[in-house]
Amino acid sequence: MTMIADNLGHSMFRQVKADLRYFPGRFAMAWRIGALTALMSFVAMFYGIPESAISCYLILFIMKPDAVTSMIMAVAIIILVTIVVGLIILILPMTLEYGPLRMTILIASSFFFLWLGSASQLGEVGSIIALVIAFIMGLIGFAPTGEIATRAILYAWLMTASPMLLLFIFNYLFGRSPVMLVYESLTERLQIAAAALRDPDVTQIRQVRLQLLDDQNDLAQRAMFVKVFHLGRGAENKWLPAAVINSYRVLMAVSELAETLPEPIRLKMADWCSSAAQQLAVKRMPALPEWSSQELNNEIADALIAFATPDDKPLPAGIKTPFFAPDALTNPVHRYFALKTTLASVICYLTYTLLDWQSIHTAMITCYVAVLGTTGETVHKLVLRITGCLIGATMGMLSLIFIVPGMDDIGQLMILVFIALLLSAWISTGNERIAYAGIQVGLAFLLTVLHGFAPSDDLDVATGRILGILLGNVVIYVIFTHLWPVGIVDSVRSSIRNNLKDLSILSELPLQARMQVTLQAARIEQSIARTIESLRLVPFEPKNLRPSTEEYQRLTKILLEIDVTCRALFLPMARDEADKERLKALCISQSVSLEKNENTGVVDAEFPPEPLVVQDALKRSLTRLEGLLK
Numbered sequence: 001m002t003m004i005a006d007n008l009g010h011s012m013f014r015q016v017k018a019d020l021r022y023f024p025g026r027f028a029m030a031w032r033i034g035a036l037t038a039l040m041s042f043v044a045m046f047y048g049i050p051e052s053a054i055s056c057y058l059i060l061f062i063m064k065p066d067a068v069t070s071m072i073m074a075v076a077i078i079i080l081v082t083i084v085v086g087l088i089i090l091i092l093p094m095t096l097e098y099g100p101l102r103m104t105i106l107i108a109s110s111f112f113f114l115w116l117g118s119a120s121q122l123g124e125v126g127s128i129i130a131l132v133i134a135f136i137m138g139l140i141g142f143a144p145t146g147e148i149a150t151r152a153i154l155y156a157w158l159m160t161a162s163p164m165l166l167l168f169i170f171n172y173l174f175g176r177s178p179v180m181l182v183y184e185s186l187t188e189r190l191q192i193a194a195a196a197l198r199d200p201d202v203t204q205i206r207q208v209r210l211q212l213l214d215d216q217n218d219l220a221q222r223a224m225f226v227k228v229f230h231l232g233r234g235a236e237n238k239w240l241p242a243a244v245i246n247s248y249r250v251l252m253a254v255s256e257l258a259e260t261l262p263e264p265i266r267l268k269m270a271d272w273c274s275s276a277a278q279q280l281a282v283k284r285m286p287a288l289p290e291w292s293s294q295e296l297n298n299e300i301a302d303a304l305i306a307f308a309t310p311d312d313k314p315l316p317a318g319i320k321t322p323f324f325a326p327d328a329l330t331n332p333v334h335r336y337f338a339l340k341t342t343l344a345s346v347i348c349y350l351t352y353t354l355l356d357w358q359s360i361h362t363a364m365i366t367c368y369v370a371v372l373g374t375t376g377e378t379v380h381k382l383v384l385r386i387t388g389c390l391i392g393a394t395m396g397m398l399s400l401i402f403i404v405p406g407m408d409d410i411g412q413l414m415i416l417v418f419i420a421l422l423l424s425a426w427i428s429t430g431n432e433r434i435a436y437a438g439i440q441v442g443l444a445f446l447l448t449v450l451h452g453f454a455p456s457d458d459l460d461v462a463t464g465r466i467l468g469i470l471l472g473n474v475v476i477y478v479i480f481t482h483l484w485p486v487g488i489v490d491s492v493r494s495s496i497r498n499n500l501k502d503l504s505i506l507s508e509l510p511l512q513a514r515m516q517v518t519l520q521a522a523r524i525e526q527s528i529a530r531t532i533e534s535l536r537l538v539p540f541e542p543k544n545l546r547p548s549t550e551e552y553q554r555l556t557k558i559l560l561e562i563d564v565t566c567r568a569l570f571l572p573m574a575r576d577e578a579d580k581e582r583l584k585a586l587c588i589s590q591s592v593s594l595e596k597n598e599n600t601g602v603v604d605a606e607f608p609p610e611p612l613v614v615q616d617a618l619k620r621s622l623t624r625l626e627g628l629l630k
Contacts, residue, residue, distance in 0.1 A: 019430035024184060025065060026429050028176060033063050033425035036170050037442070038418040040163050041450055045410050047162075050155050053446035054135075054365070055163040058128070060421065060428065060442045061369075062167060065218075067175020068225045074164040074171075077125065081132055085157040088136055089150065095140055096149050106137040106349070107342055114338035114368075119328035127341075131368040132160055134345055138361065141353065178222035179231050179283070182240050185219050187280040189247045193254045194273035197266045197300075200258035208255040212248070213529040216522045220244050235310050239285060242315060242515070246307040249518040252570055253299040261298065269300060276308065285310065299572055306514065316516040336484040341367055343483075344475045352468070359464020362447055366472025369443075376488040376534075376541040378480045381436050382473050383540065388427075388440025389473075393466045395420055395441070396448025400459060407455040420445045432533075444469060487545040488534050492555055495531040497587075499524055499562050504583040506569045517570060524566045528559050535559075558628045561621055568618040575618070582622050586629060 037056040044052030062077065064070045088095075088105075095102040110130045117126020139152040192211050196204040223241040226232050232240060250273075258266065269289075276286035286308045291301050328334060348363035366385070399416060407413055424445065427438025447469070448462040506520045535556060538546055547555070569575070 016434060019434040020427070024188070025176070025181070026426065029063075029065055029429045030422050030425040032170070032174065032176075033060055033428075034418040034422035036063065036163075036167060037421045037446070038414040039170070040166055041417045042410055042414050043162060043166060044450075045413075049158050049162060051159050053443070053450040055159050056417070056421070056446050056450065057439075057443045058160065058163045059167055060425065060439055061124075061128075062164070065176060065429075066178045066181050066222050066225070067171035068178050068229065068231075069221070070171045070175060071168050073125075074168040077128065078161050078164045080125070080129055081157060081160045084129060084133060085136070085153060088133070088153055092140070092149060092153070095137070099141070102137050102140060103346075106134050107346060109133045110342040110345060111338045114341050115334050118337045119331075119334040120324045122323075127368045128160075130341075131365060132156065134349070134364060134368070138349060138353075138364070142358075177231065178225045179236070179240070182219065182223050182226060182244065183280050183283050186243055186247050187277045189251055190273045190277040190280065193250050194270045194277065196254050196258050197261075197270035197273065200254075200266070205255055205258065208251050212251050212255065212522075212525055216244075216248055216526060236285065239310050242311050243307055245315070245515050245518050246303060248522050249514060250300070250303040250307055252518065252521060252567070253303045256567055256571060257298060257300055261300065269304065272304065302514070316513065316519060332484075333486055336486070340479050340483055341476075344472070344479050347475055348468075348472055351471070357464065359461050360468030360471060362465045362468030363472035363475070364468075366469050367476055376537040376539075376545070379477065379540040380537045382477055384434065384437040385440040386470070386473055388437035389444045389466065389469050391437075392420075392424070392441040392444025392446075393448055393462075396445045396462060396466075397459070399445075399449055400462060404449065404455050410455070413449075413455045416449070417446070420449075440469075481542050485542065485545055488538055488541060489545075489547050489551075489555070492531055492535055492559075495527060495534075496555070496558055496562070499527055499531075499559075500583070500587045502527070503562065503565055503569065504580070504587050506566065507575060507580045507583050511572045511575075514572075521566055521570045525563065528563050528566075532556065532559055554628060558625065561625050561628060565618065565621040565625065568621055573618075579618055579622060582626070586622075586625065 036059045040056045040059055041052055043049065044055055049055065058077075062070065062073050064073065091105070095105060110133065113126040113130040113133070115126075116122050117124060117130075120126075136153055136156045139156060140149050189211060192207055196208045198204075220241065223244045226240050227237045230237050261269075272289045279286045288308045289301075289304055291305070296302075325331070325334070345364045345367040348367055352358060352360045352363060399420070403416060404413070407416075421442050424438050424442030427441060428435045430438065444466060447465040451458065451461045451465075502520065502524045506517065506524065509517050509520060511517070535552070538552060546552075
């Protein structure tokens with residue numbers, strides 16, 4: 001176990017260091033979040049909106065890199081919260097006088113929206129709705145009259161709607177355009193492709209592979225917004241969505257075939273990529289490359305031509321993701337998740353209610369924002385939250401002791417909030433594994449510093465709120481590790497089965513349908529990347545949920561072999577019908593076993609950087625897969 005701890009500690013330190021590095025757009029995102037939260041703190045105090053820390057936290061939680069996505073999210077939350085609050089006002093007379101009914105509504109609504117978030121595409125928005133309802137029910141319990149209760153409910157609506165409205169207006173005026181973000185991503189992709197074509201060594205090919213693992217869905221969504229809302233100029237609106245797909249095709253082709261090209265051809269292609277990147281940097285569509293007949297007979301050349309070609313043809317339809325998961329009603333995991341989170345929130349609610357200690361009401365809030373599907377993911381998130389909580393609380397306490405007492409107006413407090421949230425947003429815009437820590441730094445700081453309607457140095461309230469966060473974390477940890485714990489290996493097994501099905505679909509696509517092939521390959525590549533990231537969280541699970549070292553390594557090898565098979569199927573080579581049948585057989589008959597063992601090794605899973613140029617690569621990969629899945 002010492003070796004596991006050492007490897008885990010080294011891996012985490014390396015990841016944290018990497019996640020804190022600068023990348024293009026990070027500061028732009030961070031200062032916007034800092035400015036928005038500072039504005040929200042002013043609005044809350046000027047208009048007397050309670051719980052301004054929660055309002056500012058929602059901005060940190062909802063804000064996305066591009067303006068359109070942020071605005072859509074803001075409008076959706078305002079609509080949902082308005083509907084919920086309207087329904088609560090209708091039943092207010094009954095809930096005000098009858099405590100058991102109030103608790104029943106809290107529990108039932110919490111369970112329903114948490115289940116909906118787990119079993120559908122609603123996701124974490126479901127947790128936000130459940131949190132708002134639970135928060136309102138808590139307020140009603142302390143309201144002596146119907147009039148005060150109604151006002152409290154409206155303030156709760158204002159607490160959620162005002163930051164979303166502010167976020168909408170701010171992004172409309174100062175948000176980053178999806179057009180600009182798509183052009184920046186395309187520029188980066190071509191620059192990386194150019195570097196790999198000039199010098200296709202292991203380091204450069206690995207950079208291409210890492211770029212392939214970036215979330216294609218986010219970039220494709222931004223490009224689709226450009227098309228739907230006509231945000232670009234003329235032909236840009238149709239070209240950008242296709243260019244996103246074709247740029248991924250370029251990277252896939254370069255990662256596999258760059259080493260096989262003669263040097264003069266490689267350098268000519270690299271020069272074109274560099275020139276195209278310069279044109280993209282100033283938001284211009286690149287000119288079509290001019291290749292000789294000798295240079296045309298390869299996938300890289302075809303991909304570059306497709307990238308630069310304006311095409312009015314409709315894009316191939318990807319696999320549509322239904323709103324509800326296929327197992328929404330049959331898989332008990334969704335129900336258990338909702339039940340465990342609701343139980344944790346009720347325990348926290350009853351704790352601070354019976355103790356008559358309102359300052360620790362943040363315990364219930366923590367329950368709704370600290371949970372994920374599997375036990376390992378939840379514990380990992382809790383570690384990040386506790387770490388971020390301690391950092392944010394320390395920043396807040398030092399501010400209350402040394403800075404806030406010298407303040408005499410809201411403007412000075414806004415500057416303090418801006419600086420603190422700038423740091424918090426910098427962390428939260430990194431890798432997802434560290435983003436939760438950044439969000440918690442911001443929340444803990446806000447809860448410590450923002451209470452009341454003017455700068456306040458009351459340490460008692462701040463201390464109670466921090467203790468509430470820690471209490472919520474403890475309750476979540478106990479429940480999620482002892483009551484229906486969900487092991488990461490279960491989700492990995494499901495992911496492997498889905499990836500095998502996707503491989504079979506990829507093998508059946510016509511070789512000429514390069515866009516469809518690219519979309520399907522991207523779907524598999526990024527699913528594998530997410531699954532391997534989940535596997536790396538196995539050490540956070542209780543011992544009884546961890547697979548053995550051998551099983552852990554076997555699952556990792558299976559995922560990497562699926563990646564190799566995917567890249568082989570991407571190449572425009574003739575496919576044997578027997579290979580397709582072997583893939584279908586794997587989909588139908590194979591399942592991944594789970595071997596329980598107390599000793600778990602930590603494997604640094606790396607995607608093979610070697611290009612696949614051998615014709616029998618697919619057959620060899622399938623043979624290895626069949627052996628691993630026995």
